[in-house]
Amino acid sequence: MPHCIVEHSASLDGELILPLVFAGAMTSALFEADGSGIKVRSVAYQSYITGKARSDFVHVVLKILAGRTPAQKEMLSRSVLAQLQTLELPRCSLTVEIVDIERASYSKWVSES
Numbered sequence: 470m471p472h473c474i475v476e477h478s479a480s481l482d483g484e485l486i487l488p489l490v491f492a493g494a495m496t497s498a499l500f501e502a503d504g505s506g507i508k509v510r511s512v513a514y515q516s517y518i519t520g521k522a523r524s525d526f527v528h529v530v531l532k533i534l535a536g537r538t539p540a541q542k543e544m545l546s547r548s549v550l551a552q553l554q555t556l557e558l559p560r561c562s563l564t565v566e567i568v569d570i571e572r573a574s575y576s577k578w579v580s581e582s
Contacts, residue, residue: 470500470570472532473549475511478525483511485556490529493549499533499541525561527553535569542567 473490477483487509494500494507501507519526529549537545546565553563 470506470534471508472570473507473509474530474532475509475527476530477511477513477527478517479513479515481513481525481527481558481561483513486527486553487511489552489555490549493552494531494545496548496552497541497545499537499545519562525558527558527561527563529553529565530568531565532568532570534575535571537567537569 471494473494475483475486475490477486490509491504491507494509495504517523517526531545531549533542533545546567549565550563553565
């Protein structure tokens, strides 16, 4: 945990964005110290509207198990955003959202083979 889903305009290179989101999650120190539970993936959008003027965007959703404090969630959001800002992308909107996963409804299975 967490599941980090990066949505971005297709003109941006997802391979540059993913390690930054991972680093932001690691910096938060809210997850396993070795990073083994952090999953990051991206979806690039060809078709989108960003107001009257088309511009690039990165929106990160971090889905985490419920139980973190509002302060921890804010710190996680700001940590990921700070990493994204290092890209120094012109005319680009960067947003980060933290979403709780209810423990009672979350299921997981990992294949050993």
